Amino acid sequence: DVKVTQSSRYLVKRTGEKVFLECVQDMDHENMFWYRQDPGLGLRLIYFSYDVKMKEKGDIPEGYSVSREKKERFSLILESASTNQTSMYLCASSPLDRGYNSPLHFGNGTRLTVT
Amino acid sequence: KNQVEQSPQSLIILEGKNCTLQCNYTVSPFSNLRWYKQDTGRGPVSLTIMTFSENTKSNGRYTATLDADTKQSSLHITASQLSDSASYICVVSARTGNTPLVFGKGTRLSVIA
Numbered sequence A: 001d002v003k004v005t006q007s008s009r010y011l012v013k014r015t016g017e018k019v020f021l022e023c024v025q026d027m028d029h030e031n032m033f034w035y036r037q038d039p040g041l042g043l044r045l046i047y048f049s050y051d052v053k054m055k056e057k058g059d060i061p062e063g064y065s066v067s068r069e070k071k072e073r074f075s076l077i078l079e080s081a082s083t084n085q086t087s088m089y090l091c092a093s094s095p096l097d098r099g100y101n102s103p104l105h106f107g108n109g110t111r112l113t114v115t
Numbered sequence B: 001k002n003q004v005e006q007s008p009q010s011l012i013i014l015e016g017k018n019c020t021l022q023c024n025y026t027v028s029p030f031s032n033l034r035w036y037k038q039d040t041g042r043g044p045v046s047l048t049i050m051t052f053s054e055n056t057k058s059n060g061r062y063t064a065t066l067d068a069d070t071k072q073s074s075l076h077i078t079a080s081q082l083s084d085s086a087s088y089i090c091v092v093s094a095r096t097g098n099t100p101l102v103f104g105k106g107t108r109l110s111v112i113a
Helices: none
Strands: A004-006 A010-013 A019-025 A031-038 A042-049 A064-070 A073-078 A087-094 A110-114 B004-007 B010-014 B019-025 B030-038 B045-051 B056-059 B062-067 B072-077 B086-094 B101-103 B107-112
Touching (some): A004 A087, A019 A087, A042 A073, A042 B101, A073 A087, B004 B086, B010 B019, B019 B107, B030 B062, B030 B072, B045 B056, B072 B086
Parallel strands (some): A010 A110
Antiparallel strands (some): A019 A073, A031 A042, A064 A073, A087 A110, B004 B019, B019 B072, B030 B045, B030 B086, B056 B062, B086 B101, B086 B107
16 A cells, blocks of 8 residues: 655644655555645645656646655645645655656645644 | 535434535546545545546445546445544545646535444
């Protein structure tokens, strides 16, 4: 079974702090994704990566950056956290195929609150 | 614009009853359609993936149908159980584009005893 592990289930941070969300997958998947999920809006893609050191912007990248130094690890960085970044953050992975036909495997999410 | 619309937004049914969730999409060119189940506080888990040529696909008590002509899909749950209480998310994948997956907002199902 694919396992996608997000390092924290809950995080509380102050406005202006730099925040790191970590995600690790154990199935040697090439593709990794960061989504945020908000009530009434569904899942929205922030950033994704198809290879080590490679990253591409999703639909809502503003205020975020990512890092993929190793194949199994994909980090989401909030450079200066703001209250409108309070959300559930979901990491996902999938094998090569650019996600067109392969299922996404999700972690259990990090609920981030920015005060 | 590529869109996925799900209905109803929420649904409450009695344990043991059947229910059907709907998904309409305008994604083009179409590659596949997926249904995910998301339990409260957990990440989504894949239930089915259907390509253009597949009309129906089952996973236990879950049966998904696809009508590519009318761009509609349904997820039918038979003999519901309390553990079926979750959000069900329809996701459609395009065959092109940098971000091909289009997510619906989900249907929140509550099964009560």
